Amino acid sequence: MKVLIADDHPVVRQGLRQMLAVEQDLTVVGEARNGQEVVEISRRVPWEVAVLDYNMPGKNGLELIKELRQRYPGRAVLVLSMYPEDRYAVRALKAGAAGYLTKESAPEELVSAIRKVAGGGRYVTPTLGEKLALELEDNRGKPLHETLSDREYQVMWMIASGKTVRQIADELFLSPNTVSTHRTRILRKMNMKSNAELMHYAIAHHLVD
Amino acid sequence: MNDLAHGVTVETEPPLEPVVDKAKILLVDDEPKSLFALQELLSTLGQNLMVAQSGEEALRLALRNDFAVILLDVRMPGIDGFETARLIRARDRSKSTPIIFLTAAADEMTSMFRGYEVGAVDYLMKPVVPEVLKSKVAVFVELFRKTERLRESEDKLRRLAAHLISIREEERAHIAREIHDELGQVLTGLKMEVTWLAKRLKDKPLIEKTDSMCLLIDSTIQTVRKIATGLRPEMLDDMGLVAAVGWQAKEFQKRTGIRCRAKLPAESRFDIDVSTTMFRIFQEILTNVARHSRATRVDIELALGEAEVSLEVVDNGVGIEDQELHAKKSLGLLGMQERALLFGGDVRITGSPGHGTRVSVNIPLRKSK
Numbered sequence: 001m002k003v004l005i006a007d008d009h010p011v012v013r014q015g016l017r018q019m020l021a022v023e024q025d026l027t028v029v030g031e032a033r034n035g036q037e038v039v040e041i042s043r044r045v046p047w048e049v050a051v052l053d054y055n056m057p058g059k060n061g062l063e064l065i066k067e068l069r070q071r072y073p074g075r076a077v078l079v080l081s082m083y084p085e086d087r088y089a090v091r092a093l094k095a096g097a098a099g100y101l102t103k104e105s106a107p108e109e110l111v112s113a114i115r116k117v118a119g120g121g122r123y124v125t126p127t128l129g130e131k132l133a134l135e136l137e138d139n140r141g142k143p144l145h146e147t148l149s150d151r152e153y154q155v156m157w158m159i160a161s162g163k164t165v166r167q168i169a170d171e172l173f174l175s176p177n178t179v180s181t182h183r184t185r186i187l188r189k190m191n192m193k194s195n196a197e198l199m200h201y202a203i204a205h206h207l208v209d
Numbered sequence: 210m211n212d213l214a215h216g217v218t219v220e221t222e223p224p225l226e227p228v229v230d231k232a233k234i235l236l237v238d239d240e241p242k243s244l245f246a247l248q249e250l251l252s253t254l255g256q257n258l259m260v261a262q263s264g265e266e267a268l269r270l271a272l273r274n275d276f277a278v279i280l281l282d283v284r285m286p287g288i289d290g291f292e293t294a295r296l297i298r299a300r301d302r303s304k305s306t307p308i309i310f311l312t313a314a315a316d317e318m319t320s321m322f323r324g325y326e327v328g329a330v331d332y333l334m335k336p337v338v339p340e341v342l343k344s345k346v347a348v349f350v351e352l353f354r355k356t357e358r359l360r361e362s363e364d365k366l367r368r369l370a371a372h373l374i375s376i377r378e379e380e381r382a383h384i385a386r387e388i389h390d391e392l393g394q395v396l397t398g399l400k401m402e403v404t405w406l407a408k409r410l411k412d413k414p415l416i417e418k419t420d421s422m423c424l425l426i427d428s429t430i431q432t433v434r435k436i437a438t439g440l441r442p443e444m445l446d447d448m449g450l451v452a453a454v455g456w457q458a459k460e461f462q463k464r465t466g467i468r469c470r471a472k473l474p475a476e477s478r479f480d481i482d483v484s485t486t487m488f489r490i491f492q493e494i495l496t497n498v499a500r501h502s503r504a505t506r507v508d509i510e511l512a513l514g515e516a517e518v519s520l521e522v523v524d525n526g527v528g529i530e531d532q533e534l535h536a537k538k539s540l541g542l543l544g545m546q547e548r549a550l551l552f553g554g555d556v557r558i559t560g561s562p563g564h565g566t567r568v569s570v571n572i573p574l575r576k577s578k
Contacts, residue, residue: 012401
């Protein structure tokens with residue numbers, strides 16, 4: 001498979017080259033340092049997959065993806081970005097990217113992503129996949145935490161952040177009894193039995209860091 | 210031309226500006242004799258005296274000049290003194306210019322009251338007592354001077370503040386970019402190298418070492434990203450204000466447990482400086498909510514009009530006291546106002562104890578893109 005590498009940082013390009021050199025079925029056919037070079041090289045070299053840095057000097061990442069998709073609909077663009085996927089991945093995919101990876105991704109992940117998109121598939125990380133699935137689920141019905149009142153939500157968040165009833169009471173200027181009452185009601189509304197379950201839910205739904 | 214032909218340049222020194230500009234005083238009287246007398250009397254004050262022989266002339270002059278004080282004869286043909294004063298006061302520029310009426314008719318007590326109604330600040334009976342007139346005018350000149358000086362120093366402070374704000378913003382953006390791009394990319398490269406190495410290792414303890422190195426690099430990359438985003442969210446530049454506000458609201462909810470509801474317009478890009486200003490004000494509002502409000506909920510509405518962008522943030526917390534609002538130490542609030550003012554916008558904070566706080570921000574959009 002013919003791969004184009006586009007990144008403005010020599011270290012990253014070198015790393016990618018080394019990484020891909022090990023793979024028998026992948027050949028790096030070109031390297032670009034910015035969007036302009038990507039466009040130029042694309043005219044001469046028929047790559048199949050481009051591994052594209054999201055923000056290179058010059059052209060905005062999304063515009064570059066759109067342009068490549070338009071000119072070469074048969075080729076796949078895989079975005080490899082410093083930016084966290086929760087903010088950027090969906091946009092990149094909507095613009096026509098076949099996949100989105102952050103630079104922390106394991107090299108094996110990148111290699112398998114390249115293979116997958118080269119075959120016309122799409123690649124999303126398991127984390128993003130889960131997030132998209134949750135969003136679908138949330139769209140079908142109200143997510144459980146939306147049934148909580150504002151105060152209950154806040155108490156739920158504090159429990160999920162690992163705070164004790166006493167700490168919560170102090171911070172909110174409430175009596176421990178009141179906080180306990182809130183907690184009981186939260187657990188009932190959310191159909192849960194323990195703080196651990198709450199924590200798990202909050203993390204899965206990105207309600208806490 | 211001749212000078213040029215001979216290769217000679219003649220430089221003329223610009224005339225030295227007087228250290229203190231003279232204050233302008235307008236004297237209005239239909240009788241040339243009275244005008245002359247007033248001029249003579251006030252010439253010792255060393256100010257710039259301007260004269261008008263009718264209401265119309267006075268109005269014309271008041272249109273183009275800022276007077277320290279206007280001496281106005283009440284009885285004039287055409288527009289009389291009172292009417293002239295009313296018209297002068299009707300204009301924004303001269304609405305608080307001090308006016309001293311000069312009246313010859315001692316029995317015109319009622320006219321005096323009429324004078325006060327149109328906003329006169331003083332009156333003198335004709336014939337005027339020279340010393341009284343001089344000292345009165347001198348007081349107004351002094352007042353004018355002080356006001357001017359105050360305005361100048363206010364202006365200077367405001368420009369300085371604006372300068373500092375923009376420098377800080379530039380610096381933050383610069384540092385964020387350096388950290389994110391340089392440091393982040395080197396770390397990425399480093400990680401790739403370590404992974405390359407790991408693939409060639411057979412020794413289990415060594416593989417464990419490279420694994421933990423990778424984990425360390427990952428967490429460092431995340432820290433780098435956090436620092437860079439904290440300094441200046443890259444979203445603001447990449448996606449614009451609407452996306453950045455939405456993201457910040459989510460982050461806030463995640464960080465504080467205070468529920469945020471954001472009503473956002475469709476995404477569109479506009480002036481980056483206005484976007485930055487709005488975004489920083491928004492951050493400051495949220496900081497205040499987290500710090501002081503004890504709210505459990507924040508409602509955010511960002512709206513994009515033809516000519517302005519507006520933001521409204523309402524919380525359900527303890528509300529703000531008027532006292533706090535005006536306390537000198539509320540520098541955060543002052544900072545928001547100054548930031549908005551730089552772009553001709555404003556920040557209004559309303560609220561009462563127990564009923565939450567509402568902050569409304571309006572900033573006009575500049576014509577150029």
